[in-house]
Amino acid sequence: MTDEVKPPTPAAPPPAAHAAPAVAKPAAPAVPPANLAGKTTTAAAAAGKASTRDPDDTSPLVTRRVWLAMAWGAFSAGSAVALAATGRFMFPNVLNEPPQQFKVGVPADFGMGVDERYKESNGVWIVRTADDIAQHASGFYVLSTTCTHLGCTPNYLSAEGKFxxxxxxxxxxTTGINFEGPAPRPLERVRVALAEDGQILVDKSRKFQYELGQWIDPDSFLQIA
Ligand code: FES
Incomplete structure (x- = not known):
């Protein structure tokens, strides 16, 4: 007895000709949820935005850099102002004014007339006279170099014998009496005395005004025979 050879099983018949072919639908575009519209909340969204950016368009980045630069500049300026204010507080201005009292040497150091050696440094003229108009004696008086009009500093004109x-x-x-121009009164004299060491002591803390009759005060004149 021989084995019967079975014919192979026929393949499944093709689908009926009348069956409609499957049509691939286009994928619906991804629509963000309504409540997230307009918001960039995820890295994916940011990436999506970046991917749509024109590579040649750099304006947003430039704008951001400009704003950052402006903010940094404002911060730096504010810091500088604060630092300057702190420095001014730590190192206040100090006026080094000359002392009100000072010695100018012994009487023998002075000739007759106006001595200008202390004009710039101390704001006074030392004047030696043989006969003062107020004291009627020989000796020294000291004139302030401040003009009694508006405070300028006059010049001594020796050839004309005037300030x-x-x-x-x-x-x-040279006495200090005003005689021309708008100055309303004479120059002021200041205290002068003889110190224990024989030097002339000038004291600008005391002033004497002619129009008030103060030039006859003994402290306004150093009598030297
Ligand atoms: S300030 Fe000296 S004349 Fe005016």
Whole structure:
């Protein structure tokens, strides 16, 4: 007995000709949820945005850099101002004004007339006279170099024997008496005395005004025979 050979099983018949072919539907575009519209909440969204950016368009980045630079500049300026204020507090201005009292040497160091050695440094003229108009004696008086008009510093004109103010033209005799220009009164004298060491002591803390009759005060004049 021989084995019967079975014919192979026929393949499944093709689908019926009338069956509609399957049509692939286009994928629906991804629509963000309504409550997230307009928001970039995820890295994916950011990446999506970046991917749509024109590579040649750098304006948003430039704008951000400009804003950062402006903010940094404002911060730096504010810090500098605060630092300067702190420095000013730590190192306040100190006025080194000359002392009100000072010695100018012994009487023998001075000749007759106006001595200008202490004009710039101390704001006074030392004047030696043989006969003062107020004290009627020989000796020294000391004149302030402040013009009695508006406070400028006059110049001593030795050839003319007078003080002349460069600001508005006031003129003063060597005594201090005003005689021309807008100055309303004479120059002021300051205290002068003889110190224990024999030097002339000038004291600017005390002033003497002619129009008030103060030039006859003994402290306004150093009598030297
Ligand atoms: S300040 Fe000296 S004349 Fe005016």
């Amino acid at each position: 002349k103010c460069p600001c508005h033209g006031s003129g003063f005799r």
